[in-house]
Amino acid sequence: MIRPIAFMSLVLVCVLTVLVGCVQEIERPGTPLPPAAPEVPTPSTQDEADYHFSEGKELFDQKRLEEAIAEFNKALELDPQLTLAYYYRGRSYLDLDQYAKAIADFNTALELDPQISAAYYYRGRSYLSLDQYSKAIADFSTALELDPQIGAAYYYRGRSYHELDQYSEAITDFTKALELDPQFSLAYYYRGRSYHDLDHYSEAIADFTKALELDPGLRTAYYYRGRSYYDLGKYPEAIADFTKALELDPQLSLAYYYRGRSYHDLDQYSEAIADFTKALELDPQLSLAYYYRGRSYQSLDEYTKAIGDFQAVMQTSTDETLIELARVQLEALGAGAQ
Numbered sequence: 001m002i003r004p005i006a007f008m009s010l011v012l013v014c015v016l017t018v019l020v021g022c023v024q025e026i027e028r029p030g031t032p033l034p035p036a037a038p039e040v041p042t043p044s045t046q047d048e049a050d051y052h053f054s055e056g057k058e059l060f061d062q063k064r065l066e067e068a069i070a071e072f073n074k075a076l077e078l079d080p081q082l083t084l085a086y087y088y089r090g091r092s093y094l095d096l097d098q099y100a101k102a103i104a105d106f107n108t109a110l111e112l113d114p115q116i117s118a119a120y121y122y123r124g125r126s127y128l129s130l131d132q133y134s135k136a137i138a139d140f141s142t143a144l145e146l147d148p149q150i151g152a153a154y155y156y157r158g159r160s161y162h163e164l165d166q167y168s169e170a171i172t173d174f175t176k177a178l179e180l181d182p183q184f185s186l187a188y189y190y191r192g193r194s195y196h197d198l199d200h201y202s203e204a205i206a207d208f209t210k211a212l213e214l215d216p217g218l219r220t221a222y223y224y225r226g227r228s229y230y231d232l233g234k235y236p237e238a239i240a241d242f243t244k245a246l247e248l249d250p251q252l253s254l255a256y257y258y259r260g261r262s263y264h265d266l267d268q269y270s271e272a273i274a275d276f277t278k279a280l281e282l283d284p285q286l287s288l289a290y291y292y293r294g295r296s297y298q299s300l301d302e303y304t305k306a307i308g309d310f311q312a313v314m315q316t317s318t319d320e321t322l323i324e325l326a327r328v329q330l331e332a333l334g335a336g337a338q
Contacts (some may be wrong), residue, residue, distance in 0.1 A: 001020075001062045001235060004131045004272045006214075010058060010194070012191070012323045013152065016155075017108050023294035035335070037074075043158045045079070045080060046078075047079050048078055049074075049078035049079035049082055049085075050075070050225075052071045052072070052074040052075035052078070053071070053075040053082060053084065053088075053305075054073065055071045056069070056070075056072040056075060056085070056088060057072030057088060059071060060088050060091065060243050060270065061094055063095075065092040065095055065096050068088070068089075069089055069092050069093070072085045072086075072088060072089040072092070073089070074090075074251065081111050081112060083112040083113045083116070084109075086105045086109040086112070087105070087106070087109040087110045087116060087118070087119055089105045089108040090104075090105030090109065090119070090122060090123075090126075091122060093105060094122055094125060094126055094129075097129070098132075099126040099127075099129050099130050100178070101207065102126045103123055103126045103127070104122070105125070105249035106119045106120075106122060106123035107123070110123075110274055116237050117146035117147040117150065118143070118150075119140070120139045120142045120143035121143040121150055121152070121156075123139045123155050123291075124136045124139030124140040124143065124153070124157075124160075125156060127139060128144075128156055128159060128160055128328075131163070131200040132280070133161075133163050133164050134164075134328075136156070136157070136160045137157055137160045139240065140153045140154075140156055140157035140160070141157065149180065149185045151176075151180035151181045151184065152177070153176045154173045154174070154176040154177040155173065155174065155177040155184065155186065155187050155190075156178070157173045157189060158170040158171075158172075158173030158174040158177065158187070158191075159190060161173060161188060161196055162191070162197075165196075165197070166199050168194075168196050168198070169190055170190070170191070170194045171194045171195065171198075174187045174190055174191035174194065175191065175244075178191070178272075183214060185210075185214035185215040185218065186211070186215075188207045188210045188211035188214070188219075188281065189207070189208065189211040189218060189221050189224075191207050192207030192208040192221070192224060192225075192228075193206075193224060194208075196224055196227065196231075196267060199231070201228040201229075201231050201232050202228075202232070204224070204225070204228045205225055205228045205229065205232075208221045208223065208224055208225035208228065211289070212225070217248065217253070219244075219245050219248035219249045220247045222241045222242070222244040222245035222246070222248070223241070223242065223252060223255050223258075225241050226238045226239075226240075226241030226242040226245065226255070226258060227258060228258075229241060230253075230261065230262055232260040233265075235262040235263075235265055235266050236265070236266075238258065238259070238262045239259055239262045239263070242255045242256075242258055242259035243259065246259075251282060251288050253279045253283040253286060254279070255280070256275045256276070256278045257275070257276065257286060257289050257292075258278040259274075259275045260272045260274075260275030260276040260289070260292060260293070260296075261292060263275060264292055264295065264296055265282070267299070269296040269297075269299050269300050270296075271297045272292070272293070272298070273293055273296045273300075276289045276290075276292055276293035276296065277293065280293070284316075286314050287312075287313050287316045287317035287319065287322060288322065290310070290312040290313045290316065291309065291310070291313045291322060291325065291326055294306045294307075294308075294309030294310045294312075294313070294326070294329065296333040297309060298333070300330070303333055305333065306333065306334055307327070307330065308328075308333045310326040310329045310330045310333075310335075311326075311330070311335075312327075313326035314326055314330075
């Protein structure tokens with residue numbers, strides 16, 4: 001006969017045996033387990049992530065951008081929360097002109113840390129390069145709210161305003177950039193461009209002159225200063241600037257065109273014809289050059305050549321006003337449009 005205590009002990013042993021078997025069944029390989037908690041990099045993993053980031057940063061500083069990106073990728077595989085890896089990978093993509101990828105990385109960096117003023121600035125640079133001027137302005141503005149001493153943010157916001165034809169706002173930003181950095185030649189140049197587009201030619205000339213003092217190789221500054229002189233009727237000064245621009249860039253078709261216009265307005269028609277001809281060699285669709293070369297030929301009584309140029313205007317131009325002017329000249333010469 002089994003004693004009650006012995007019987008109870010036997011039952012307990014059986015129950016424990018069954019439970020152990022259940023536990024072993026649950027932990028058997030291939031059996032689904034509950035979702036694991038998100039991994040936090042272990043000290044060794046974090047050290048490895050930091051190592052790859054440091055390698056990437058050194059490569060970035062050396063302008064070895066593709067290699068830098070590869071190192072930032074490795075760092076982010078090990079630590080997806082490494083904010084600066086996204087930031088510098090974005091910088092690398094920006095310098096490689098891969099603007100969409102740069103924006104994506106700056107977005108992630110700012111999600112992780114919304115106070116990185118430089119990330120807003122460089123994302124703004126990326127938007128500007130994609131001609132998304134309103135988004136660029138918003139990012140430059142946020143960068144300046146976080147750090148009002150980023151002079152380049154004023155400059156690039158000014159560039160964005162300029163592209164949107166908001167010239168007064170652009171001038172304000174270029175002026176602020178110059179307060180922070182009086183040697184910023186491009187800020188003078190683009191402020192001059194904005195003044196020129198507002199027909200403030202004297203102010204434009206002053207800014208182009210300052211830009212050229214700081215950077216004598218800035219060829220388009222000679223061109224736009226020449227345009228400002230031309231618009232003021234100062235044709236010899238304009239010719240001198242267009243000539244300098246062409247010494248620095250012989251492919252600048254509009255410099256030939258406006259130098260031709262200057263010669264034309266000085267009644268130096270042969271010189272004008274030579275410049276209009278060169279402009280048309282570089283840009284055969286420059287209808288205005290045909291028109292004014294035709295006018296120059298007309299002034300020299302070379303009517304057949306003039307007719308040919310006015311007819312070329314009719315064939316190449318989409319400007320109804322210019323087409324009408326050419327039609328008037330053809331009628332005056334007794335020739336119809338063909």
